[in-house]
Amino acid sequence: xxxxxxQAVAPALGARRLRTLVVIGSLSAFGPLSMxxxxxxxxxxxxxxxxxxxxxxxxxxxxLLGLAAGQLLVGPVSDALGRRRPLxxxxxxxxxxxxxxxxxxxxxxxxVVRVLQGLxxxxxxxxxxxxxxxxxSGAAAAQFFALLMLVTTxxxxxxxxxxxxxxRVGSWRTVFYALAVAGAAILAGAATVLxxxxxxxxxxxxxxxELRRGFRFLLRDRPFVGHVLAAGLPFAAMFAxxxxxxxxxxxxxxxxxxxxxxxFGANAFGIMLFSQVSRALVPRVGARPLLVAGLVVxxxxxxxxxxxxxxxxxxxxxxxxxxxxxxxxxxxxxxxSALALADHPDLAGTASALLGVSQFAFGAAVxxxxxxxxxxxxxxxxxxxxxxxxxxxxxxxxxxxxxxA
Numbered sequence: 001x002x003x004x005x006x007q008a009v010a011p012a013l014g015a016r017r018l019r020t021l022v023v024i025g026s027l028s029a030f031g032p033l034s035m036x037x038x039x040x041x042x043x044x045x046x047x048x049x050x051x052x053x054x055x056x057x058x059x060x061x062x063x064l065l066g067l068a069a070g071q072l073l074v075g076p077v078s079d080a081l082g083r084r085r086p087l088x089x090x091x092x093x094x095x096x097x098x099x100x101x102x103x104x105x106x107x108x109x110x111x112v113v114r115v116l117q118g119l120x121x122x123x124x125x126x127x128x129x130x131x132x133x134x135x136x137s138g139a140a141a142a143q144f145f146a147l148l149m150l151v152t153t154x155x156x157x158x159x160x161x162x163x164x165x166x167x168r169v170g171s172w173r174t175v176f177y178a179l180a181v182a183g184a185a186i187l188a189g190a191a192t193v194l195x196x197x198x199x200x201x202x203x204x205x206x207x208x209x210e211l212r213r214g215f216r217f218l219l220r221d222r223p224f225v226g227h228v229l230a231a232g233l234p235f236a237a238m239f240a241x242x243x244x245x246x247x248x249x250x251x252x253x254x255x256x257x258x259x260x261x262x263x264f265g266a267n268a269f270g271i272m273l274f275s276q277v278s279r280a281l282v283p284r285v286g287a288r289p290l291l292v293a294g295l296v297v298x299x300x301x302x303x304x305x306x307x308x309x310x311x312x313x314x315x316x317x318x319x320x321x322x323x324x325x326x327x328x329x330x331x332x333x334x335x336x337s338a339l340a341l342a343d344h345p346d347l348a349g350t351a352s353a354l355l356g357v358s359q360f361a362f363g364a365a366v367x368x369x370x371x372x373x374x375x376x377x378x379x380x381x382x383x384x385x386x387x388x389x390x391x392x393x394x395x396x397x398x399x400x401x402x403x404x405a
């Protein structure tokens with residue numbers, strides 16, 4: 001960490017270190033909060049607004065598209081203007097748009113405002129990763145990303161559980177009002193805890209030419225692209241699970257919304273558990289071996305789930321296979337993120353944007369495919385999970401160069 005950054009962030013790394021971690025984790029949780037909190041109410045939402053399973057899942061796609069596009073915009077802006085101003089503006093807009101989601105009169109109106117919600121929420125996600133890169137590099141960055149997942153995985157654990165409890169006293173619209181309240185709390189935390197971590201002397205130009213130069217430079221870097229794919233392809237597999245599991249586990253396997261919330265939370269707990277294994281091992285083992293291990297575990301779990309679905313096996317084997325497939329993300333994401341950002345400290349915002357776009361763009365493409373066969377079969381979800389998990393495993397061996405001895 002350079003001297004100017006040390007000076008800029010000294011208060012946050014001292015007495016307020018824990019609060020800084022919690023706030024950065026909350027910023028990273030905008031994606032899970034926006035997508036997972038209303039998952040238990042997704043079938044009811046479709047019935048209320050008259051949407052088919054595919055159209056209902058498009059509300060997920062809309063949010064993901066917004067998250068992807070927003071990161072492409074906000075990442076370079078934060079390299080030019082600093083982290084703090086774009087962050088606070090983005091969170092404020094998120095609060096307003098979350099209220100608009102609650103007031104949506106039709107399924108396609110909800111899709112539109114979900115795109116806007118994703119655009120605003122992207123500021124928190126992309127800038128959180130850039131702040132980490134401002135502060136850390138190498139194994140320290142991989143450790144911090146893993147520690148960050150201890151905080152961020154609380155969102156997918158708690159969000160569907162809290163969402164299912166909100167459904168006891170309100171409707172899916174109430175869930176979006178709750179997201180607005182959560183956004184207000186995160187805004188207050190970011191405004192009071194986070195300092196500026198990118199001093200003016202390290203900022204880049206903000207013109208279109210500078211933007212194109214940064215994107216072109218990164219996309220020509222084979223290790224960067226390979227590690228971006230190593231994060232994005234498994235995320236697509238996970239999002240096939242996110243988009244399909246409310247229908248598969250409730251309509252096909254007969255779980256209640258409350259039981260589904262518990263299962264979803266248990267799988268998210270697996271991500272948290274594996275991420276802390278990664279944090280403990282990365283100083284001795286290294287980020288790349290842990291990334292490969294995570295991809296192998298994810299491909300194994302996804303493959304077993306596909307076998308379970310095709311063979312008509314029950315929940316006693318379906319749930320453990322899903323746990324392996326999803327928990328593996330705790331090994332994959334922190335190490336793929338650290339490796340992708342390692343060589344580009346001066347383009348941390350832009351690199352973070354491309355890293356995030358790969359994840360959310362893949363996820364946005366997956367959601368309508370999962371719903372294309374309706375809500376009463378698990379086959380599309382299982383096939384997509386296995387295909388993307390295997391593609392990620394192939395990428396890390398064929399695209400990412402192995403380090404020289």
